[in-house]
Amino acid sequence: MTAALARPILLRYAAPSELAAAPLHSSVRLSLDGARGPVGVRGTVRDAALFRDAMAALATILESDLRYKGRDRTAYLAYLMKQGKKATAAIWEAQKAFLEGAFPDDAAPQGDGSAAKPRASGALDPVLTVHPDEVSIEVFSRDESAYARLAFSSDLFEGREAAHGTAFVDLSPRIVEQIDRLRAYAKVELDAGAARADAAAARSAPIERSIEVPTTWLRGFLQVQSAATLPAVSCELAPIDLYNALFVLRTRKAKKPPRGLRFELVPGKPPRLILEPWEILIEGHGPPYEGPPRVVRTFGRQRLLALSRLLPHVQRVRAELRGPGLPVFWVLDLGRATLTIALTGWTDSSWASAASFDALMPREGKGGDKARAALDALAGRQLALLRERGPLPLASLAAGGGAEDARAALQLECLRGRVLYDVARRVYRPRELFADPVDERDIRYSSPREAAAHRLLGAPGAVRPTKVHEIAGEGTEIHGEVADREAHRDFAPRFTMDLEGRVSDAWCSCPTFRRSGLREGPCEHMIALRVAYARERAERDALRQTAEGRSLIRAETRTYVRREASGAEVVYRVSLDDRVVHLSWGARAEAPRHQRIWFDTDGEARDAYFKRLDALTSSGFVDADASSA
Template sequence: MAKPQASNKLSCKVRYPMASAEVIYRYREFTPPSGETDDDLLDLPLDGARPEVHLKAAVLRTDIVRDGLLALGDILSSDLRRQASDRADYLAYLLRKGKRATQAVWEAQKTFLAAKYGEATQQETPLDPLFSVDANGIDIEVFSRDESTYARLHLKAGSAYQAASFTAGTSHLSFTPSLLQALTGIRTHRSVTLHGHSSTAGTAKTVRVPYRWLRAFGQVQAASTLPAERVHLAPVDLYNVLLSLRLRKAKTAPRALRYELVPGQTPRLVLEPWEQVLSASGSPYQGQVPQVVRTWGRQRLNLLGRLLPYAKAVDVYLLGAGLPAFYVLDMESASLTLALSGWTDSGWAGIATFDLLASGGSEDEVLAKRVVNQLTEAPLTLDALSETLRQPRQTIRQVLLQELLKGTLVHDIASGLFQHRPLLAQPLELDRLRYRDAREEQAHRLLATEDQVQLTRIHDLGLDGTAIDGEVQDRQAHRHYQTSFTLDREGRTIKASCTCHEFRRACLKQGPCPHMIALRLRYAREQAALEQARETAEGRRLIRAETRTLTRRQGETVLSYRVSLDERQILLRWGHDPQTLRQQRLLFNRAEEARDAYFARLDRLAEQGFIDASTA
């Protein structure tokens, strides 16, 4: 019987926890430039298992194309997760010396390393870079191995290259070590011809791409549609940040890059924990409200170092605490969008951060097909789509969110354009991408029933973070659990407990239990609802206890105020040193009087130039 022809397909025997999509690539062998002529031929191997994509062009900006592709290679291989140390050789040495290391310990060590880093595990791999061509230019997208960094390089047609012929479409690009080595040998004084085409004559290779990786890819895309604060920086501002991080190493928490934004003033970048202030030289902040935004994962900004000399401007899009930050480098003939995920505690904060995609998607398949067909013809913004299809803006937005999660669309945060770009040859199943694993799915099931997950106590620990206690009642299982966790100033979980059997058996060695995840989600949702409600008089009347932190910078010194409301009392703490704050306690006869005085104090501090840094 004839062997069926290879094609892209998805297969999954189990849903959790090792669910993965099976993808078949077909690449021809890469041929490096010979160097025997004055014209170097950069022949990019594209996937022959997908619809044909073809490009032949003369490179006009050799330096940007070369360094842009090398930067994408660095991002693709980036993995900042802590790798477990291989102690098998040391344990064997102790056994030979007769030391206290049993054979059972040694075998357990080898079993763990084989399961975590063995050949079977390494078969799971990220998706190869996406290579898209149209009349506007070339787009190459990569997502890092640790699922924390996304990048999209756009090469403008007629500026970065001049196309002689092309076939529009999307394929995969094989980023082999030989390709990266050939890129390092390209010089600007030699002309370069870019030739990319797919071939069915290549050898087929099957890989398994984890659904969690595909889910994270779509979630970062959907997060780019959220409202964001736009900050204009000069390239030298980002260079100063990278230089400071290179010269110093933080040994204590917090390790954030903090943006202090005051309307009409240039942004201030503060490196923690040294409180080193770097005043930006870009344009003044155009927002309406002063605020402080704390971002994490600043070491990943080093990935921009290769392209920073070509940048004419840098735009930073800050989505808020716990959400991604997008860095857009404008290089005139090209642009690079770097998205850094906001989570610092990957299992917990990531769940709370990207909860926006867990519900609310549109089920109108007819409208979804109309949207995709419209974007196949030309990229459009949300408003343009709403006007063209004559549908409400919110309805179109829900369709776009669903298609972004499925991988059929891509969003450019700088221009606001949505564009058709299939992640795989066949659409992904939305149900497999909705939750990270079975625990998160169970947590959302608990939250779906009203009053099953309750917050009982939120205690501000000052510099030590915040302690959250709650109760989870699983009516389906007829069980009741007491759950609590503590977040430090970086948003990481430093202490947690639950009365369930799963936690008592393994603690946090296998990650948070569903009840902890549900309580964390409830806390994140109520905090978001509280921030919206406190802007109205009706919402303020519901607030009986909270703490706000306000800061004002005068040169190199910072004066901070911590104002706490607790029923009938107000606690004021202020000073320049967080360790030695002065205190004042005010008592009132009624809780309403304390609340009015509390908000009056906050309004008075805002008039004096203090910035609310509570959610930073």
């Protein structure tokens, strides 16, 4: 099913949000969307400094946009026109149209100097939900790469009055700029509601705004919700560890890839952080890690700088690391508040996220219509249970049934916008994003080409990766074959994934690529190969844990690392290529040593390959390819 272009939303605010700051008394009045019924919270804030800094950090994440922005050359073109140079008005207007289309969220001033008119298309306002035990605000960054959920505990408010529910909140830049006017010693009152009957509200004009929410924005927002439900590797850091990492990021700038943040997780020892490409080691001071040894590479670290404001309030830090390409969740315990931030490895939800989102969606046709109907019925029962009893962990929701079936059903409800997984408390909460649930089929595909790619994937054997070549220092090159039965032709796409998981240097033999290259985005054959490679890798990682699965492996490369007492990191790389085993080892900062071993049969080479991997594990080496988020 082809995705809809946008979802129309009508927002109605009785009055704009406002902040009145005085030396000894301040009031924050947040206006909520009146279409969602009586929802709101009111009370006196016990810790004004925590409230101020947390809201400021949340606003920073909301306004963050790390996408590349081209320079506006309209003034220069106007100068050339005055000089009689070759710069026509058509060029000027085309330049302005391009900038407006490329950055639709940046409202341009009108010619008469008045305020900009609201655009018809844009992102949703922040989502405020009042629960019996907390009040939360959810935001999604402008570049669709960072999600944050700020939850204030009920005991933060003195004399709390609340009406439970979910509504959009008017958190305009004007209010954000005034947050810093709040003083820690002053009394701060919060009043968040759909309507206010005071005189100020009566004098204010109501706000009504109709927006078209892009499918890409909604898809990215709900993708984070669905990814939160997946199992994760969890580790705890001390606040000083986060400070040290932010200090390095603030004082240094990486000029070349990789730009990852590596976690070294060794059982019984505090987690270590390594910042690339400088290989700066930060020894952890948190509790010892409990779990299997892992080295996890994450991306999106530059967005962590938005947390600097909260460092004085942080009591504990927890990082939850999920599968390759999926968001990394950071949970900051602030005492009477909790900030959960999810960081993706890309800016702007695009081709790079196609394979990750595919892993979150229920497979079409898997198990037939009966299996899908059973999943929908289970999801409905769990939603009714959450509405009746409130937040519940997975164990309570899966009582009397399988945990995996319960997780799949809840994941489906997260995609529909009716359930929220609270990563900080590790419970599921009811949260109605819209009055009507989102049809997950509308957000399954971000474009018609992605829908065509999944049509190709639906034919058995139509999409097949043929060659995976590891390029030292650059990434991985993937070649494939795609049999397009509708076109009655076979195509040969290929692309290169760099060290940060981004796709570059793509090529295909289809007419679409020959006509326009990548100017119109990747063709369906490239997308199909990207998703097929991700599926094949996941299946191979699952099969290699068994003897039957290992017997099918003919070519593979694994990297193992070990941290010495001196702090130096030893890297051991083992490759299997038919009847050849290639070994490469040495300190990371030095030139490695190499050895090639030839065998008479591929079976002998495979046995020697896995024996070498087992010997490295017993020697204290950690598999660096086991997880990369």
